[in-house]
Amino acid sequence: MTSTSPTVARPCRLPVWPIPLLWTLGLGLWGLSRQHSVWRDEAATWQVAGRSTTEIRHMLGQVDAVHGLYYLLMHGLFELFGPGTTTLRLPSVLAMAVAAACVAVIGRRLAGTWAGLGGGLALGLLPAVQFYLQEGRPYALVAAGAAISTLLLVTVLQGRGGAVRWAAYGGTVLTCGLLNWLSLLMLPAHAATLIWTRAGRRMWTRWAATSASATACVLPLILFSRGQSDQISWIPPLTWHMLIGPVVLLAIGGLGALLDRPRRGRLSAAAVGLPLLAVPQIALIVLSLIKPLFLDRYVLFSLLGLALLIGAGLGAAIRAAAPRFPRASRWILPVVVAVAMVALLPQCLAKRSPASRVDDVLAAAEDVRGLKKTGDGVLFIPAARRDTKLVSPDAFVGVRDIALAESPEESGTLKGIEADPARIRAAILSRRRILLVTDAAKVARPVAAERDRVKTSVLEEYFTVVSDDQVRGRRVTVYERIGP
Template sequence: MAVPSAVMTALGAWRLDRDGVWGDEGVTLQMAHRTLPEIAHLVAHIDAVHGVYYALMHFVLAPHPGEVLLRLPSVFGAALSAGLVGLLGARLARPRVGLWAGLLYAVTPFVGRYAQEGRSYALVAAGVLAATAVLLSAVRAGTRQRWLLYALLVSATAWLHELSVLVLAAHACTLLCARASWGVWRAWLAVAGCVVLALLPLVQLSRGQSAQVAWLGEPGPDQVRGLVHSFAGPADGVCAVVLTLVAVGACTRLPRRGPVSLRAVALPLAVVPPTVLLGVSQFQPLYYDRYLLYCLAGVPLLAAAGAERVVRLVPGARGPRGAAARVLLGAGGAALVAVAFAAQLPEHRHERGPRARPDDLRGIAVLAARELRPGDTVLFLPSPGARRAAAAYPADFARADDVALARSGREAGELYDAETPPATLTHRLRTVRRVWVVVDSRALRPGWTPAGRTERAKLEVLRRHFVPREEHTSRSGVLRLYERRPAR
């Protein structure tokens, strides 16, 4: 529907041009500087789960890599998702249910966050919702073309992020609730089997890269509560109202407009993939709330269904003479969504503010562009953390000599450049009179100690042979100028 899409587009465009990217966005941005063979080389070693997204963003960012262009695909994905939520509500119930659901989806801060982030999650949500809409059409019409389109959408979305394949479990529950015929089940099982087979190469590749998610822990009650607030709204009042309407919607049988009910679509979508991922993560931690953004759509659909149940109790709202009342009720529901947005406006502002993300790689890159001169020596402490800004904004560091560089990440098929052994680094620094040191913010924390021999060698050489002369601060770290101690 047009109205939810327009609202989502406006919210997505709000402060989209804010400066700087954070760590994960920086990885996407640096992929724009690599060729497709280099991206393929990378995903053979690391980040296979994002390989298709990186290839897509390579073309998107080809004209001019920058923050706005980096985030535009996510704005598009979120706007499309809001429209698809509205379409599902209208098809499964009635137009005003679709309007309310789409608007509620658009004003949810969790959606707004990933509508403005240069990662794949908003596009994944759009793919899942498009596949869900096509599934309903395939169940109704049963043509090969629609089942084929459904298979292509689910497969493409799963290759964009493999955990979105859990939507198949939600769709299976939808068919169970709808009491689908054996003919529908046979077609769906064939499609699901093909999707799983098509995804196996990515699953096999990403399993060998499981160390990437080794930092994830077993989710507990805190993560469940956080997910509920992400889906229903961070403001306690909004969350309570939305969950109440969700409960009403989950217990309500609205008149069907086809073989599948709204409840049969929305409830499995909101519940089944999170339950599966939370359960699996008790044994193999894989849970992160952003991986389940596509499931959020079930919550506004159920909330809108609950609101429709309440509305149908209003005298005159159901009969043919209640057209004016229906228009007023539709507008009233939209006004209540606007109230929910106003209650969560501080959260929206925070998401678009300078402190919303853990770091700002652009800040340190701006300092480097301003202070570094051609031929200056630069050292990153520690690596790879301090190298993230240079990887995202290489032009700002291009004039300096990277004294510790052994091999570029492009050549090695890694995200970041590899560094020399301690002895080689110490030898190179013997003739250096002054060196700029990029210090990552993590290394500025009390009690930080270097983890590797090369990092310890950097600190030892700086302590023994150099003295600090200047320091320029950013949120992601500092840029320090060291000069060699005078000879005694």
């Protein structure tokens, strides 16, 4: 008597990657404008993308060289499609959709159709992914590059390698490194996969040569950007409570790896996913012991490994249930995804609201538009809050930036260069009305710079508050001169 395999176990000839791609694309397009809000990190992208290529190159020599390639890319998109929240964020949505498709392909090759489908769908649901899925910064693009390079590595490990694929692998790693050189932490993760699968000498030689070439091309950027390390001086030193998140992720990933039943010498979802999850996280922790660097977005791409392991675990559960419950087993994945979506719905909604970020540059600009009078002066505390004006210059028409000595474009900076304290004091006293743009009380830091202390003291001594609005993490205060 011939036995028939359960329906769920039959191989599916149709590609599975379009489903996670469309799923992630839908999650990204949902609430993309976040009620027409843009926060300070995205404001940096917006204002730099609006500069000329000459001005961008000038700025990169002073600050933010690590994001140079991304800024040039966004400059091109702003030139083609115009500035706006869609142009700002759509590249991240498309990139993460590509990453989800790659996870699905890797999972299917290594652990079956259900594992690939589960992993691809899981990626878009991860809370951190949903945050950066709609972020006008390069981290989703790095994740897409890491996904493509990992897929290429799996391809060559499966014996389908060649010069073209190795060149594509090296080019993708190089691009990721130019977008954010901490993405090179994927390379030790890939090395761990080679060790796990007992790759041969020829494979090691090709991988080492390709990886070394890509790293060598990124090395000048690494060395140059280290001279701009003051930009990340605000990152706090590593503490124990900061390790809770990575520990939880590693525990979930470890469970998925166990369910995949990994064996040494065999290319599996665990052999690829666990190193990709664990190695970048651990490496960043070690680096942060030397210099504070620990921000989850720097290793966002490691969540590709987590998604792959979740998919492997789901695939193992479906295979285990299939012999006894062939019809019910095919509903495991849809039910799990539906339950996860319902459970995460509050977070999904929260991440698509303006309150999900520290502040809203556009809301503050609209406040200025409604409060200003022609001839008013405007001040920013700290000077970085000038991004409100740089992103929405039309809201400040008729208002003079009285502390500014050299514009951001001329100075090659993000916030411009302000005059010395004495000149700022004289400029303030020459005005009848001043608009002050600063942080809302909840997120404001103590005034530290001497220029900002002068601004504050002169306003308090010679002016009175006539209006004080706090909106979405920013504060716009109108001062009028006391007496003649």
